[in-house]
Amino acid sequence: MLALLLLPLASPAVASIIHNRAYDSPSFRAPQLATPRDAVRRNHKRWEYYDGQVKFPYNVASGDPESDSVILWTHPVPTTNDSRPICLEYQVSQSNDSWSEGDIITSDQVWTTPEVDYSYKVEAKGLQPKSTYYYRFANCADKDNVSPVGRFLTTPVEDDDEIDKLSFAVFSCSNYPFGFFNAYGNAAARDSIDYAVHVGDYIYEYRGDGCDDENACYGDGRDIGRVPEPNRELFLLEDYRTRYKQYRSDPDLQALHASHAWQLVWDDHEVADNSWKAGSADSNDTIAGTQYNTSFTQRKANAVKAYFEWLPIRTVETDDALRIWRSFKFGTLADLFMLDTRQYNRDLTDVYYNTNDVKAIQNEEARSLMGGRQENWFYNGLKNSSERGAQWKIVGQQIVFANLVSDNVDAWDGYKANRRRVLDTISQNNIDNVLILSGDSHANWVSDITYDEKDGYNTVTGDGSYAVEFAGTAVSSPSSFGYNHTANKPLPAETYIQTAQKLINATGNEELQWTEGATRGYFELYLTRQDATAVYYGIDDVRTHSSDERILATFVVEDKANKLKRPVADRNVTGGVLAKRG
Ligand SMILES: *[C@@H]1O[C@H](CO)[C@@H](O)[C@H](O)[C@H]1NC(C)=O
Ligand SMILES: *[C@@H]1O[C@H](CO)[C@@H](O)[C@H](O)[C@H]1NC(C)=O
Ligand SMILES: *[C@@H]1O[C@H](CO)[C@@H](O)[C@H](O)[C@H]1NC(C)=O
Ligand SMILES: *[C@@H]1O[C@H](CO)[C@@H](O)[C@H](O)[C@H]1NC(C)=O
Ligand SMILES: *[C@@H]1O[C@H](CO)[C@@H](O)[C@H](O)[C@H]1NC(C)=O
Numbered sequence: 001m002l003a004l005l006l007l008p009l010a011s012p013a014v015a016s017i018i019h020n021r022a023y024d025s026p027s028f029r030a031p032q033l034a035t036p037r038d039a040v041r042r043n044h045k046r047w048e049y050y051d052g053q054v055k056f057p058y059n060v061a062s063g064d065p066e067s068d069s070v071i072l073w074t075h076p077v078p079t080t081n082d083s084r085p086i087c088l089e090y091q092v093s094q095s096n097d098s099w100s101e102g103d104i105i106t107s108d109q110v111w112t113t114p115e116v117d118y119s120y121k122v123e124a125k126g127l128q129p130k131s132t133y134y135y136r137f138a139n140c141a142d143k144d145n146v147s148p149v150g151r152f153l154t155t156p157v158e159d160d161d162e163i164d165k166l167s168f169a170v171f172s173c174s175n176y177p178f179g180f181f182n183a184y185g186n187a188a189a190r191d192s193i194d195y196a197v198h199v200g201d202y203i204y205e206y207r208g209d210g211c212d213d214e215n216a217c218y219g220d221g222r223d224i225g226r227v228p229e230p231n232r233e234l235f236l237l238e239d240y241r242t243r244y245k246q247y248r249s250d251p252d253l254q255a256l257h258a259s260h261a262w263q264l265v266w267d268d269h270e271v272a273d274n275s276w277k278a279g280s281a282d283s284n285d286t287i288a289g290t291q292y293n294t295s296f297t298q299r300k301a302n303a304v305k306a307y308f309e310w311l312p313i314r315t316v317e318t319d320d321a322l323r324i325w326r327s328f329k330f331g332t333l334a335d336l337f338m339l340d341t342r343q344y345n346r347d348l349t350d351v352y353y354n355t356n357d358v359k360a361i362q363n364e365e366a367r368s369l370m371g372g373r374q375e376n377w378f379y380n381g382l383k384n385s386s387e388r389g390a391q392w393k394i395v396g397q398q399i400v401f402a403n404l405v406s407d408n409v410d411a412w413d414g415y416k417a418n419r420r421r422v423l424d425t426i427s428q429n430n431i432d433n434v435l436i437l438s439g440d441s442h443a444n445w446v447s448d449i450t451y452d453e454k455d456g457y458n459t460v461t462g463d464g465s466y467a468v469e470f471a472g473t474a475v476s477s478p479s480s481f482g483y484n485h486t487a488n489k490p491l492p493a494e495t496y497i498q499t500a501q502k503l504i505n506a507t508g509n510e511e512l513q514w515t516e517g518a519t520r521g522y523f524e525l526y527l528t529r530q531d532a533t534a535v536y537y538g539i540d541d542v543r544t545h546s547s548d549e550r551i552l553a554t555f556v557v558e559d560k561a562n563k564l565k566r567p568v569a570d571r572n573v574t575g576g577v578l579a580k581r582g
């Protein structure tokens with residue numbers, strides 16, 4: 001053993017492979033997920049590393065910023081057929097064009113290998129709070145062979161009470177074959193936010209949408225040159241990796257990854273449609289090896305491993321293979337909670353053939369979207385946040401939270417007791433300024449938040465509301481208010497207005513203040529000490545690559561009001577339908 005360790009090259013190689021977090025993917029204690037470094041070392045026992053040129057076709061990315069560190073990501077590709085380890089040096093600088101040794105704040109040489117599909121994910125440490133940094137990756141074998149430059153902003157320290165503004169762009173549901181990622185490109189170009197938040201459905205596992213039948217295959221991207229790769233539904237590790245390669249070749253997605261640090265959580269499609277802890281719409285562990293002889297459990301492990309390889313997120317807890325729920329502190333201005341209501345420990349959901357069964361149990365006390373451990377962490381986190389004097393409590397999560405009259409038991413409506421426990425935590429502890437960010441639904445919804453019974457809620461003034469929800473439409477997935485699947489285009493505009501009007505009018509939907517289903521897009525959230533402002537951007541056409549977008553509506557929540565400011569959106573919207581109750 002000792003002799004081995006003393007071999008030349010052995011120790012630097014061992015040291016630098018350890019710093020590539022891609023091998024932890026996401027937990028080194030989970031044998032089916034992590035790539036044991038010992039096995040990697042055996043595969044490459046001579047540690048001869050690749051000495052040719054590399055390309056960076058997937059650009060660069062950063063994520064999970066803290067006040068003194070950040071995750072940096074890239075994915076080099078050798079220009080020749082070679083399976084030797086690739087050594088890259090990550091470099092962080094305070095300026096985009098100063099990369100001399102004296103200008104580099106921190107750097108290290110770290111390996112990546114084919115065992116993790118050449119993913120390269122490192123934590124850069126020793127940074128200053130509230131600072132903008134630039135980073136790049138240089139080939140150790142040729143320091144002039146460098147990646148594009150990325151940029152990120154570190155967070156303020158926990159007790160910073162001088163920070164008085166903070167902003168996020170919020171995205172969900174980016175379906176590659178359905179359209180161009182104009183939303184990402186536009187947010188990157190406008191460059192008006194600090195961070196990008198993604199609340200899930202970052203990739204889709206489908207072949208196209210509805211492509212079960214070869215002859216009735218729509219949404220397969222053929223007409224816009226965005227046919228999914230591989231051109232089939234994903235089950236195996238190689239499938240998921242190939243799909244990420246395709247998404248991360250997209251120039252708009254690359255631009256937003258390079259220009260901002262992201263905070264992400266997954267929803268169902270990073271694994272499979274309508275997934276819950278033990279199955280999905282088309283896979284489970286009851287029938288062995290339903291497709292590609294892959295159980296749901298193995299499929300989920302494959303999906304999770306590829307997710308951790310491709311996304312710049314931290315390993316939250318090395319003993320907990322599935323945990324991505326985590327939180328971020330932004331001085332005393334805000335805490336951001338990123339929840340996993342989907343994969344971690346969610347009880348049975350609607351998988352289409354059991355809708356009535358799930359409706360029959362939607363009120364059960366024991367049902368949880370998050371599992372007990374995560375629920376406790378979240379409730380304690382909200383209380384702690386309030387106690388430490390963090391002004392805004394931002395909750396990034398997947399599915400629509402408001403209690404709406406809908407038949408969607410795949411949302412919080414299917415887990416009513418869990419929703420009540422969240423509201424109890426807020427109301428019984430007098431927690432102010434909770435803003436819930438949601439995705440998943442492919443439409444825009446802005447609501448005050450009340451209990452199911454809406455007791456004490458004034459539908460005109462909004463008094464009696466406990467929080468506010470901003471739910472955003474999809475980057476490109478088709479509207480949940482309807483889509484012309486045969487022609488692969490949206491329905492006529494008036495159809496979306498009629499649907500929105502019906503939803504606004506429906507008895508039981510009094511907390512819903514605005515909804516819109518015609519456009520694709522995203523929203524930006526601006527926090528100050530006085531208020532929170534959400535600006536909704538609508539994109540009319542994602543079948544063309546363009547920078548067209550328009551502001552649909554702007555909403556304000558004043559400090560400690562816990563409801564939308566009246567008149568809602570100043571009665572000025574350029575899309576969807578506004579409730580005009582006051
Ligand atoms: C790459 O190299 C391996 C091992 O030398 C060889 O088996 C394989 O056929 C090569 N692939 C290509 C595409 O040249
Ligand atoms: C860094 O500078 C280059 C060259 O001017 C530019 O193309 C790139 O967009 C800049 N990158 C960032 C992250 O600002
Ligand atoms: C499991 O999947 C199979 C094949 O899709 C399906 O027939 C079966 O009903 C599913 N079982 C459960 C318990 O969901
Ligand atoms: C699944 O396993 C069966 C039995 O071993 C085999 O015949 C079949 O080819 C496998 N199917 C796939 C898609 O791998
Ligand atoms: C809440 O604060 C307590 C006491 O400081 C700490 O032990 C706990 O880890 C915190 N929990 C969360 C979720 O922040």
Ligand SMILES: *[C@@H]1O[C@H](CO)[C@@H](O)[C@H](O)[C@H]1NC(C)=O
Pocket residue numbers: 484486487491492
């Ligand atoms: C879908 O589009 C086709 C072709 O434009 C049209 O004939 C059909 O009526 C549309 N269907 C719906 C439901 O709008």
Ligand SMILES: *[C@@H]1O[C@H](CO)[C@@H](O)[C@H](O)[C@H]1NC(C)=O
Pocket residue numbers: 498501502505
């Ligand atoms: C919604 O309510 C408004 C005002 O009460 C009414 O004018 C309109 O016809 C209703 N629309 C629908 C679709 O129910």
Ligand SMILES: *[C@@H]1O[C@H](CO)[C@@H](O)[C@H](O)[C@H]1NC(C)=O
Pocket residue numbers: 551552553554570572573574
């Ligand atoms: C209404 O909103 C649009 C989009 O934000 C804005 O351009 C316009 O100035 C607003 N109109 C009024 C009267 O405030």
